Amino acid sequence: MAATLMILKYFLVILLAAFSLFLSAETKKDYKNLFIEADQIKTADFRKFQQIILELEQNRESFTEKQLLELEYFKAYAAGYTGNYSQSIEMFKTLIPKVTEPDFRFKLLTSLANLYSFSRNFPNSFASLFEAFSFENEIKSPEIKEKGFLVAAVIYNLAQLHPEALEHAEVVKKKHTSVKSLCIAEQLIAEAHYSLRNPIDINQINQSIDNCRLNGEMLVADIFQRILPQKLLDEQNYSLAEQQLNKFIPAVESHQYPRLTADYYLFMAKAKFGLHKYSEAEVWLDKTLELSKTLGFTQPLVESYLMLSDIYKKSGNFELALDYYKKYADAEKAYRDDLSEKQLAYQLAKGEVLQKNQKIKLLEKDNSVLTLRNELNQTNTENQQLFIALLTFSIIFLTYFALRTLKSKQYYRLLAENDNLTGISNRFHFTDKVKKILEGSNKLGQIDSFLIFDLDFFKQINDQYGHLTGDWVLQTVVAHSKQFVRNLDVFGRIGGEEFAIYLPACTAEKAALLAEILRDAISQIDYSGSGHPIKMTASFGVTATDRSGYELKKLFRDADHALYQSKHQGRNQVSLFEEV
Structure with missing residues (x-):
């Protein structure tokens, strides 16, 4: 009897241990799924994303080192999403040196580049972007590479470097891994083509917008949709533009995205102005200016001042017309300065990357020469002529690369100093x-x-x-x-x-x-x-x-x-x- 009780006792202990291990495995499995879910919904459902962060934070003791780093990434991302750019940037800068795995590091660097662009720090934005793409070939995850290319396209469009934006967005369009990525890529491509005044297919754009909406990407669809009233305004079809905007604006306002809303308000003001409804145009321009105050020197701000100047000139109020024209001139200069600084930052960052690559090549060649010399010193004297010939060739080769580096620096300095259009x-x-x-x-x-x-x-x-x-x-x-x-x-x-x-x-x-x-x-x-x-x-x-x-x-x-x-x-x- 005692022996039977002892066997039962041991059996219960083993059963409890196995059950405990099973629960532990299930818990870890659940947390793994939570990490995956958080990464997938961070833009689509930010409120739920925040709730998952809180839950993960409460159970951080059971996480691996990689999971803890991923949790820090989620927290840094959340800070940036809520507009705390400085805090988010510092969190990313602290996190990046701890990460060596290429995929994760690429994701962190492209996120940091995006944040820097939001805070209008384009020198650091391009520096982070170029650092990320320096090991692009090591990225294994197509999804992570895809998101990095989309971030690059967004930043290039912001800096009005539209050919570069097209290059990166087209890569995603050809090899997209999700409907959402295709939607964003097509929006960025259309934006770049429109800014470059390239022909655009309105029917194709409407199909792409409908595709975005069918897949729940309402914000991207409304960003995409800006092209439709823009094109009507360019064609001076003010009446149809007004009708479209009356339909679009309520949905746009629901996003509570000031930069996008300011664009639509300005479009409505242009439509009203074109229809000679000047008092109504003035109301929409005031709304545009109110939104634009927190956005820096943007195109809506610049164009609003100029249009208000025209409205007051038509009404005979020349004093106010001149006042708004001065505001327009100041804002337009600041906007152009900002744009020039963005493009200068790109050219300098690109030049630095090229120079760095040339230095690496020179060092590699220099090391090759030293290796050859050490090997040749150990050979018989009959090989000395060969050594001299090789050394002479290497010097010529190094001189060629040095001159090429110098020319590259001069080329990028020229690009940074001169206006691309006029050459002055x-x-x-x-x-x-x-x-x-x-x-x-x-x-x-x-x-x-x-x-x-x-x-x-x-x-x-x-x-x-x-x-x-x-x-x-x-x-x-x-x-x-x-x-x-x-x-x-x-x-x-x-x-x-x-x-x-x-x-x-x-x-x-x-x-x-x-x-x-x-x-x-x-x-x-x-x-x-x-x-x-x-x-x-x-x-x-x-x-x-x-x-x-x-x-x-x-x-x-x-x-x-x-x-x-x-x-x-x-x-x-x-x-x-x-x-x-």
Whole structure:
């Protein structure tokens, strides 16, 4: 009897142990599924995602080291999703050095690049993006690689580097692993093509939008849908655009996504303006500005100021019209500066990657030469000639790569300094160069001059004949203007259709005379090569260091003031700044 009880006792102990192991395995299995679910729903159902994070946090003692790192990723992602970009960036920066596994590290770096772009830190955004793609070939998960390519396409579209955006989004479209990825890729492709003024198939776009909606991707569908009213507005079909927007806007507002909503409000204002419903357009512009205040210098903000200026000019309120035009000019400059900085950040990051790769190649070749030399030193003297020949070849090879690296640096510096369209200095390089000249002129007491000119009614060229024609006009104006600019002058494009020339050792009167020559030359250009009946004039503002001092900001402001005076007096004029 005692023996039987002992057997039963041991049997119960074994059964309890087995049951405990079974429960433990089931619990781990459940947590593994929770990690998978959290990663899948983090954008589609953020509230549930937060609940899963809390549950995982309460049971972190039972997780592996990799699971703990993944939990930290979820927490960093959640901070960024709720707008705490600085906190999220710091969390990612702390997490990334702990991760060596390529797939996970790629996901972290592309997430960090996305966060940096949201916080408008594009130098770090491109640096993180390029670091991630430096080991792209090591990524095993198609889903993780796919998401990284989509992040890259989003960032490139934000920086208006649309060919690069197309390249990355097309990869996802061809090899997508989910309907959601295909939906996002097609939206990014359409956005890039539209911005590049490439032909787009509206029927295909409508099908893609419907596909997004059928699969529950409502936000992506409404982002995608922006192209439809945009195209109608470009075609001046204001009535149909108004009808579409009345239908679209309630759903867009439900997302509570300010940047997207601001776009739709601006579209409605344009439709109302085109239908001559100016008071209604003003209401929508006020709503656009209210949303845009927290978004920095965006296209909706810039265009709203310009349209309000036009509305007040039509109503005869020239004081308010001029006030809003000044706001437009300031916002447009800031927007262009921001865009130039994004593109400069891309070119510099790309140049650094190329330079780094060239250095690696040089080091590899250098190591090869050292290895050869050590081996050859151990051979018989009859091989010395071979060694000399090999060494000579290696030196030539290294010299070639060094020269190639130097040329690459010069090429990327040229891209970073010059305006891509016109070939003259971009605003960033213009500002940097003029500041250095101003320092020397100030020490010498030398009088330098500064002029700004703006092409009159240039926006109408883009609206009537398209951006390709507008680009042709800008290139033609610059080509003719360069004939009158001295070698020591600095000529730059500082805005869409706004240019500046800095003239060292030149009085204000001489600069005003040059401005008159340029004004006359621009008005006499034969623009028939555009294929359209275009006549172009320009308005000029001129100042000098003996009037405005040696601070570039003050020179800009005073030349701007003179430019506003030229526009206020009817355009196609030159005004010289006079201190009141």
